[in-house]
Amino acid sequence: MIFEENEAAQIKSDYDRDGYVRLPGFLDPASLKDLLKNLDRYITEIVPGLSKIDVYYEAKDQSNAIRQLIRLSQHDDYFAGMMNDSAFTRLAELLIGRKTASRNMQFFNKPAKIGAPTPPHQDGHYWMIDPCEGLTMWLALEKVDEENGCVRYATGSHRNGFRPHGRTDTLGFSQGLTDFPNDDDRANEVVMRVEPGDLLVHEAKTVHWADGNTSETRDRKAMGLVYLSDRAQENKAAQAAYQKKLKEDLEVAGKI
Numbered sequence: 155m156i157f158e159e160n161e162a163a164q165i166k167s168d169y170d171r172d173g174y175v176r177l178p179g180f181l182d183p184a185s186l187k188d189l190l191k192n193l194d195r196y197i198t199e200i201v202p203g204l205s206k207i208d209v210y211y212e213a214k215d216q217s218n219a220i221r222q223l224i225r226l227s228q229h230d231d232y233f234a235g236m237m238n239d240s241a242f243t244r245l246a247e248l249l250i251g252r253k254t255a256s257r258n259m260q261f262f263n264k265p266a267k268i269g270a271p272t273p274p275h276q277d278g279h280y281w282m283i284d285p286c287e288g289l290t291m292w293l294a295l296e297k298v299d300e301e302n303g304c305v306r307y308a309t310g311s312h313r314n315g316f317r318p319h320g321r322t323d324t325l326g327f328s329q330g331l332t333d334f335p336n337d338d339d340r341a342n343e344v345v346m347r348v349e350p351g352d353l354l355v356h357e358a359k360t361v362h363w364a365d366g367n368t369s370e371t372r373d374r375k376a377m378g379l380v381y382l383s384d385r386a387q388e389n390k391a392a393q394a395a396y397q398k399k400l401k402e403d404l405e406v407a408g409k410i
């Protein structure tokens with residue numbers, strides 16, 4: 155176990171109460187350096203061979219401004235190890251309370267000046283799973299604050315079930331809440347300022363969003379790790395149909 159027993163119990167109870175937890179310095183500086191080195195390698199060596207559904211650019215013609223990388227752990231051994239057998243895996247088991255079936259690792263960037271906002275949403279709505287048992291980890295790779303688009307949560311929103319979502323124009327976040335913000339969202343908003351190596355974890359139904367990046371110089375880079383409980387059944391047919399339609403729509407819109 156990565157935490158002492160008492161500490162682990164506190165983390166789990168905070169997470170269950172709030173729908174998220176913040177773990178400062180979860181990744182130590184040496185491991186963070188190693189991760190950044192592997193990310194550079196991935197971008198140089200793997201990204202050129204990826205299909206366009208696994209790499210999104212902020213603007214289609216700006217090949218230097220990567221917005222999102224998808225399924226890293228399926229394309230590379232370093233990221234597979236990080237996803238499948240690591241302190242992140244153990245933490246997911248602690249918070250979900252069961253073994254996990256890993257699902258997806260992503261890289262999220264909001265490039266300086268042009269990084270678009272993240273629409274308010276609940277991750278479980280995208281996943282199409284039953285029972286809805288899963289979480290997302292969000293690992294800061296650099297300092298993130300209001301200026302470069304930090305994550306915001308509505309505390310306790312995971313306890314109120316799913317809210318209505320509709321299509322958005324945001325590449326990589328195609329679904330957003332249609333009833334946002336409600337009074338609870340406004341009253342319970344928390345702003346997650348983070349330092350490199352800090353980890354945020356949110357539950358499948360926790361409402362979250364982020365502003366765009368208004369900084370002239372600072373990107374906003376993070377990793378996202380999604381873990382599902384081992385008994386969560388994915389509706390593969392519905393997922394495939396949605397992904398097919400989404401890809402067609404993005405191609406028609408000239409976004410990929």
Ligand SMILES: O=C(O)CCC(=O)C(=O)O
Pocket residue numbers: 262272277290291292305362363364376378
């Ligand atoms: O990086 C962001 O702005 C949001 C990421 C997100 O929505 C998620 O990890 O579920």
